[in-house]
Amino acid sequence: MTSSATMPQPVSFGRRVKRFMADRPLVPLIILLVILVVILQILRPGIVNERWLANTVKFAIPLAILAGCQTMTMLTGGIDLSVGTVATMSAFIMATQIVNQDPAVAFLLAMMPAVLIGLINGIGVGVFRVHPLIMTLGTSLIGTGCLQVYQRTVIASGAKIPDFLNWLGTGLTYGFPNALLLFVPLAVLIVFTLRRTGFGRLLYAVGDNERAARLSGVRYWQVITALYVISSLLAGITGLLYIGLIKAPSLSLAEPLVLPSVAAAVIGGTSIFGGRGGYTGTIIGALILTVLTTLLTILQMPEGARRILFGLIVLFVTAAYLRIVEER
Amino acid sequence: MIGNARLTTNPLPENPLLDATGVAKNYGAVAALRNASLSVLPGEVHALMGANGAGKSTLVKILTGAIHADAGRVLIRGETRDIRSPAAARRAGLLPVYQEPSLIPDLDVLSNLRLTGTPVEPFRAWVRELGIPDLDLRDTARDIPLAVLRVLDLARALAVEPDVLLLDEMTAALPANLAEKVLEVVRRQGDSGRSVIFISHRFVEISALCDRATVLRDGETVGVVDIVPGVEEKIVELMLGARIVKTQMTARPAGQAASTATSRPRLGVRNLCVGTKLQDVSFDLANGEVVGVVALEGQGQDELFAALAGSIRPSGGSIEVDGQPVKFTHPSDAIRAGIAYVPGDRTEALAMQRSVHENIALPFSAALRKWGPIRVHKERTVVASAIARLQIDTRAQGEVQRLSGGNQQKVTIARWIAANARTILCFDATRGIDVGTKQEIYKLLRELAGLDKSVLFYTSELEEVQRVCDRVIVIFGGHVVDIFPVEEADEPALMRAAYGLPRGVTADVGILADPTSKPSTPEAVP
Numbered sequence: 001m002t003s004s005a006t007m008p009q010p011v012s013f014g015r016r017v018k019r020f021m022a023d024r025p026l027v028p029l030i031i032l033l034v035i036l037v038v039i040l041q042i043l044r045p046g047i048v049n050e051r052w053l054a055n056t057v058k059f060a061i062p063l064a065i066l067a068g069c070q071t072m073t074m075l076t077g078g079i080d081l082s083v084g085t086v087a088t089m090s091a092f093i094m095a096t097q098i099v100n101q102d103p104a105v106a107f108l109l110a111m112m113p114a115v116l117i118g119l120i121n122g123i124g125v126g127v128f129r130v131h132p133l134i135m136t137l138g139t140s141l142i143g144t145g146c147l148q149v150y151q152r153t154v155i156a157s158g159a160k161i162p163d164f165l166n167w168l169g170t171g172l173t174y175g176f177p178n179a180l181l182l183f184v185p186l187a188v189l190i191v192f193t194l195r196r197t198g199f200g201r202l203l204y205a206v207g208d209n210e211r212a213a214r215l216s217g218v219r220y221w222q223v224i225t226a227l228y229v230i231s232s233l234l235a236g237i238t239g240l241l242y243i244g245l246i247k248a249p250s251l252s253l254a255e256p257l258v259l260p261s262v263a264a265a266v267i268g269g270t271s272i273f274g275g276r277g278g279y280t281g282t283i284i285g286a287l288i289l290t291v292l293t294t295l296l297t298i299l300q301m302p303e304g305a306r307r308i309l310f311g312l313i314v315l316f317v318t319a320a321y322l323r324i325v326e327e328r
Numbered sequence: 329m330i331g332n333a334r335l336t337t338n339p340l341p342e343n344p345l346l347d348a349t350g351v352a353k354n355y356g357a358v359a360a361l362r363n364a365s366l367s368v369l370p371g372e373v374h375a376l377m378g379a380n381g382a383g384k385s386t387l388v389k390i391l392t393g394a395i396h397a398d399a400g401r402v403l404i405r406g407e408t409r410d411i412r413s414p415a416a417a418r419r420a421g422l423l424p425v426y427q428e429p430s431l432i433p434d435l436d437v438l439s440n441l442r443l444t445g446t447p448v449e450p451f452r453a454w455v456r457e458l459g460i461p462d463l464d465l466r467d468t469a470r471d472i473p474l475a476v477l478r479v480l481d482l483a484r485a486l487a488v489e490p491d492v493l494l495l496d497e498m499t500a501a502l503p504a505n506l507a508e509k510v511l512e513v514v515r516r517q518g519d520s521g522r523s524v525i526f527i528s529h530r531f532v533e534i535s536a537l538c539d540r541a542t543v544l545r546d547g548e549t550v551g552v553v554d555i556v557p558g559v560e561e562k563i564v565e566l567m568l569g570a571r572i573v574k575t576q577m578t579a580r581p582a583g584q585a586a587s588t589a590t591s592r593p594r595l596g597v598r599n600l601c602v603g604t605k606l607q608d609v610s611f612d613l614a615n616g617e618v619v620g621v622v623a624l625e626g627q628g629q630d631e632l633f634a635a636l637a638g639s640i641r642p643s644g645g646s647i648e649v650d651g652q653p654v655k656f657t658h659p660s661d662a663i664r665a666g667i668a669y670v671p672g673d674r675t676e677a678l679a680m681q682r683s684v685h686e687n688i689a690l691p692f693s694a695a696l697r698k699w700g701p702i703r704v705h706k707e708r709t710v711v712a713s714a715i716a717r718l719q720i721d722t723r724a725q726g727e728v729q730r731l732s733g734g735n736q737q738k739v740t741i742a743r744w745i746a747a748n749a750r751t752i753l754c755f756d757a758t759r760g761i762d763v764g765t766k767q768e769i770y771k772l773l774r775e776l777a778g779l780d781k782s783v784l785f786y787t788s789e790l791e792e793v794q795r796v797c798d799r800v801i802v803i804f805g806g807h808v809v810d811i812f813p814v815e816e817a818d819e820p821a822l823m824r825a826a827y828g829l830p831r832g833v834t835a836d837v838g839i840l841a842d843p844t845s846k847p848s849t850p851e852a853v854p
Contacts, residue, residue, distance in 0.1 A: 192701075196701055196702050196704070197693075197699060197700055197701050197702060198692070198693030198698045198699040198700060198701075198702060199693070199699040199700075201686060201689070201690070201693045201702070202693055202694070202699070204679065204682055204686070205679045205682065205686070205690055208679035208680065208681050208682055209675070209676075209678065209679045209680065211676055212676060212677050212678055212679055212690075213679070213690070213694075214639075214658075214659055215637070215639070215659050215669055215671065215676065215677055216659075216663075216690040216691045216694055216743070217658075217659055217660035217663040217664075217691050217694035217695070218660070218690070218693075218694045219658060219660060219694075219696075222696055226699075275679065275681045275682070276681055
């Protein structure tokens, strides 16, 4: 209840810390990130250096952008499971079309499936009220199927990674990954959209109380359609960035990022029930997951055990974080 | 003033079947029931009456084990029973039939019967008795019309031969022929030595059916009366209680509305129909006018407001704004026409996890072309002035859910002050909030009227009518049954009208005077 606001009384150190963290939910996340890095340094002294940092950031960025898709859709109580497929499609189409096409044309062709899938997702969820989980899972499967068909038509022409994407994906300038040139403006834009635009406000409102939003004159389908198109566009851009990083076009290029992107958003404090969360937490969530992956790789465990541990840690971190941040 | 005096003339002839005394129930700081009692004799049909919010449904829920009382005692056949669950109430011989049908929609009738262990043959017999000869037990409940479902609910309850049958607005939504059968069966239930607690808003039924009535007011039992001709005046008086005395006319600039009434009405409602719930409703709302709407629960007022707010589409008639006919397909259409809806249930209107500021500013961003960057300073000024205007306590403004109910309600109104809506539809906006905030809201609505805005004000608290309104329309059974100028709208008059009793001198009105079908009964004349 609200009594805590009005009744000043001596509180224990533990409660004060808890209150502090509840007010600044980013603090415990950053602390966790630092702890993970320190553990890494202890296990393998000297590993934390400039090169490692750049590498970690490079791999965290695609995850962070996809996690941005999840953050925005989760704010409305939805989810976008088609981001992996969309990213894969635009990467694959880019890599195969660049062989014969002008780069601009190749880029447009690569983004087309993203717009299309986003639009279908948005209309399905916003107009026909299909549950986002089912809707995006469905379009994701359809997209994968289409990609397989497409693959046969370009099997003769081969594929190559455009130099520009190579530079963006793996290049460093003064020790900083070039991908930051894409990511920083994008992140600023997402944060600004969520905090300071009418659209961002509507995302929170729709996710918190759809009925109240409707009574305020908000048309649900418009918000949802725009949201899923934006989410898909971001996924498409991520695909282009990711192919520059991985350099091997395949039909399941970005698929392994889908569930970690959901986990990053959840760890970052965005509620899957909608109305609560933000992008800054998600970015740190993505960094935490990336460092965690490195950590588990270094432990040289069998793949199975590593996955089990990864899952356990994600569950534990999320539960602990919610306990710290939710004061009720 | 009427106290808690028992109005029965003769002492109780036998031991009551059900005897509840001193029942109390609090929800947080709100006392839903304070000191309710109900005593039902064997073979009696007993009416439970009270205005909206008097505590009827709370008492019923306690008796049937749906919720637990904070205090009080329930005796069944002289034994103290602790009714912990609906199943316990059933074992104790108490069976309710609620307004909402309780058959599971996806199961057929037979499976529904098995679920509650209802014997099939008696059920079949009762269904026939109740006027449905051709029921197929294999029918899925979902496919059965609502009226029939309610009858099946009743038959299901009758089939297990409960000692006390509890009927909540049983005849609402029933066509006349079914309603008649139901009343007949209920009456015979009483004759055969079983008891019925009968909740109804219809005096006609109560007078035809019941032996006695218990009247609740503000969570207290204020009287038990024998049903005799002419008693409805007594009941209305009991339901209103001391409030008649303290009714006061607030100084309002009268005649203001009259001056503007000659010009084009701000909002014109013409023969509006919504399904079967609202029929042929017409009235005008002028600029600078506050029109009250008074109705018992579920008389069609919800549909009226929803249609005006653009939430549902009317099935007939038309709505005019400033003389122009309009068709609303979404609340945003109504908002564009300057009509804002303030629902009584605040959880319907607010994004509870968001800030006061965001909630007030929400309509600003609704339209597609307002999706861009927010002009923070301009918006902050507008919102701050609305907050100041309503004196919202913003100490806990980070999340609206931490505000008190009164402050939450102020936020829902402040939103439309900030958006500068010309017409506000207030649906029981003062429900469940503290007295101080209520006063502020009355004052605010009057001020809005002074600024030539118009307000449609549904209220379940009759005394509010004279504090706020210029005129009042009364809805009963989906029809506008009366329109009062505020001078004549004292509580007894409104209460009578809300119960569908004709206006006029009290003495002439017999208990069986029914505005729709007038059966001439000799007892009606005193």
